[in-house]
Amino acid sequence: MVLDNLGSSLRGTLETLQGKTRLSEEDVEAVVREIQRSLLQADVDVSLVMELSDSIKTRALKEEPPGGTSARDHVLKIVYEEMVAIVGESTEIPLEPQTILLAGLQGSGKTTSAAKMAWWFSKKGLRPAVIQTDTFRPGAYDQAKQMCERAEVEFYGDPDESDPVTIAREGLEATEDADVHIVDTAGRHGLEDELIAEIEEIEGLVSPDLSLLVFDAAIGQGAKEQARQFEEAIGIDGVMITKLDGTAKGGGALTAVNETDSSIAFLGTGETVQDIERFEPNGFISRLLGMGDLKQLSERVERAMSETQAEDEDWDPEDIMKGSFTLKDMQKQMEAMNKMGPLDQIMDMIPGLGGGLMDQLPDDAMDVTQNRMRSFEIIMDSMTEGEMENPRGVGASQVRRISRGSGQDEETVRELLEQHKMMEQTLKQFQGMGDGDMQRMMKKMEQ
Numbered sequence: 001m002v003l004d005n006l007g008s009s010l011r012g013t014l015e016t017l018q019g020k021t022r023l024s025e026e027d028v029e030a031v032v033r034e035i036q037r038s039l040l041q042a043d044v045d046v047s048l049v050m051e052l053s054d055s056i057k058t059r060a061l062k063e064e065p066p067g068g069t070s071a072r073d074h075v076l077k078i079v080y081e082e083m084v085a086i087v088g089e090s091t092e093i094p095l096e097p098q099t100i101l102l103a104g105l106q107g108s109g110k111t112t113s114a115a116k117m118a119w120w121f122s123k124k125g126l127r128p129a130v131i132q133t134d135t136f137r138p139g140a141y142d143q144a145k146q147m148c149e150r151a152e153v154e155f156y157g158d159p160d161e162s163d164p165v166t167i168a169r170e171g172l173e174a175t176e177d178a179d180v181h182i183v184d185t186a187g188r189h190g191l192e193d194e195l196i197a198e199i200e201e202i203e204g205l206v207s208p209d210l211s212l213l214v215f216d217a218a219i220g221q222g223a224k225e226q227a228r229q230f231e232e233a234i235g236i237d238g239v240m241i242t243k244l245d246g247t248a249k250g251g252g253a254l255t256a257v258n259e260t261d262s263s264i265a266f267l268g269t270g271e272t273v274q275d276i277e278r279f280e281p282n283g284f285i286s287r288l289l290g291m292g293d294l295k296q297l298s299e300r301v302e303r304a305m306s307e308t309q310a311e312d313e314d315w316d317p318e319d320i321m322k323g324s325f326t327l328k329d330m331q332k333q334m335e336a337m338n339k340m341g342p343l344d345q346i347m348d349m350i351p352g353l354g355g356g357l358m359d360q361l362p363d364d365a366m367d368v369t370q371n372r373m374r375s376f377e378i379i380m381d382s383m384t385e386g387e388m389e390n391p392r393g394v395g396a397s398q399v400r401r402i403s404r405g406s407g408q409d410e411e412t413v414r415e416l417l418e419q420h421k422m423m424e425q426t427l428k429q430f431q432g433m434g435d436g437d438m439q440r441m442m443k444k445m446e447q
């Protein structure tokens with residue numbers, strides 16, 4: 001994750017402020033030094049680092065913590081607000097018909113991002129089409145086509161045509177029924193004049209409503225210059241930062257966004273078409289600082305739940321809140337969990353668990369959990385309909401049979417039944433609540 005170190009090193013420094021109500025100059029210096037170190041390590045431009053640390057220092061010393069606020073929370077709030085100010089608001093993306101042009105260097109993730117964006121728009125109820133004009137990179141056509149098939153969105157490309165401008169023109173005609181047109185362009189290794197001339201010509205033809213620059217999070221200081229040149233050629237409205245799931249430092253991209261006065265539109269967090277997130281400054285910085293990001297989490301949960309529901313029309317998550325909780329319900333929940341992505345990524349988004357706890361867990365702890373879930377799935381496949389509906393009635397001889405049938409030991413079968421019992425009891429507590437209580441609880445969680 002971008003600037004990952006910032007979160008953990010900052011948390012460490014902030015711990016030393018625990019219990020204090022006033023900040024000394026040395027305290028502030030120590031926090032600021034930690035921030036500077038992390039930002040510089042993450043390739044953020046030096047002048048930007050200085051600007052940021054100066055404003056944090058000034059504010060932390062000048063502003064009085066509001067009554068009842070600890071020094072630690074006061075600093076954290078200032079750091080948070082100043083970081084949010086740097087990344088800025090996210091690029092506005094109206095949910096309406098439009099044309100989006102993608103620019104960027106080869107390998108930045110443009111082609112992948114085009115399909116991801118199309119998938120994102122399709123989930124919002126629009127009808128997107130991807131037009132692939134990259135005639136430079138062998139394989140771009142096939143890759144784009146495959147990804148669009150996976151995203152179940154319309155695709156246009158022409159492997160026999162060598163002129164990208166012609167493809168763009170014919171693509172717009174061929175996909176005129178679509179309402180969002182995403183035009184992918186060729187990238188090069190560097191910013192040759194030829195690439196700039198070509199993208200200017202395509203820009204002139206498609207007159208995009210939005211031109212987005214796609215950046216690999218690993219881009220270092222070169223990001224600044226690159227962004228400036230694309231900005232001059234076509235005007236950049238926003239950026240998509242890709243490969244944030246990797247070990248990239250990401251600071252270069254932040255610098256570029258700040259330099260060109262553009263904003264971040266989307267984040268790419270993996271290789272599949274679903275691995276796209278709308279950029280949310282508050283959530284992004286919260287996550288960076290290890291404060292969790294409930295909004296993203298609840299979006300993912302909602303999406304996974306509705307997908308699971310779509311696959312099985314008889315199953316409605318709402319029913320769990322009303323009636324009994326069977327093993328079938330638990331199975332569906334686990335399927336939904338799997339759709340949300342790797343557990344460690346999800347845990348990172350939960351406040352309080354983000355970073356801090358993850359750092360303390362042994363590396364394989366998540367693996368164990370995921371392996372356990374897989375064993376549970378295999379076990380449930382060996383159970384009868386009746387046992388799934390009424391797991392409390394499963395006796396010792398049935399446990400033996402299920403264990404033999406699934407190839408899992410009896411202990412794991414019993415663990416599954418135990419887990420179900422625990423979840424059922426927890427849910428019972430919620431079932432007594434009225435809708436109002438539920439909403440109040442959700443509100444509380446969002447704070």
Ligand code: GDP
Pocket residue numbers: 104105106107108109110111112113137143187242243244245246267268269270271275
């Ligand atoms: P293009 O040359 O700019 O069109 O780049 P591609 O879309 O072909 O992406 C280059 C490589 O980066 C491919 O192997 C992609 O699978 C990979 N990639 C793109 N976006 C992401 C991302 O968000 N996360 C990860 N892990 N890989 C990505």
